[in-house]
Amino acid sequence: MQLPWPLRDELHARRLARARDGDGEAFRALYRDLYPDVVRFVARRVPARADAEDLTARVFVAFVERLGDYDRERGSVRGWLLTFARNAVIDHLRRSRPAAAPELLDLLPSDAVGPEGGLLRREQLDQLAALVRELPADTRELLALRFADGLRHREIAELLGLQEAAVKQRVSRVLRDLRARLRPAASKKGAESALA
Structure with missing residues (x-):
């Protein structure tokens, strides 16, 4: 069973403080706990597995080199x-090629039942994917951080250099807009099937 995030944040901060003082076991525990989050974050944005593994290793090298720079007042160890x-991925993508936005929709679980339900779900996801692709890149990244990476509003704010309230407002606004834009398409489909 995992600890709730506030307790995990506290545990990470304490382990980092001990690791900074030379406690190798504290660093190994911190690494074991945070490695999966970093791997998922990088792998969603860098399609080539070898590149993702390389970037993940670089992230932890930078982490070790900068242990002394962590400021607990500025946020969680995980966010830091x-x-x-994020910076490693941005640098990698700038060097290699322009990349497509993370496919947030492929990560959503399907609750569809049977072949018809699966087709309807896929059609809805395709409509949503088209709407998400129309969003500005920074908004797509915000959605990916929130829903694909599972970051909390506070962590997203830390990562993007924004206020937490601004992140909450932007996420809420874009979800409200997406729902409103999906409703007309859904009601149109319902009307068409009623006419058939």
């Missing part, structure tokens, strides 16, 4: 580490 990951 994901900032390294």
Whole structure:
């Protein structure tokens, strides 16, 4: 069973403080706990597995080199580490090629039942994917951080250098807009099937 995030944040901060003082076991525990988050974050944005593994290793090298720079007042250890990951991904993508936005929709679980339900779900996801692709890149990233990476509003704010309230407002606004834009399409489909 995992600890709730406020307790995990406290545990990470304490382990980092001990690791900074030379406690190798504290660093190993911190690494074991945060490694999966970094791997998922990088792998969603860098399609080539070898590149993703390389970037993840670089993130942890930077993490070790900068242990002394962590400021607990500015946010969680996890958020700080994901900032390294985000910067590494951005640098990698700039060097290699322009990349497509993370496919948030492929990560959503399907609750569809049977072949018809699966087709309807896929059609809805395709409509949503088209709407998400129309969004500005920074908004798509915000959605990916929130829903694909599972970051809390506060962590997203830390990562992007925004106020937490601004992140909450932007996420809420874009979800409200997406729902409103999906409703007309859904009601149109319902009317068409009623006419058939």
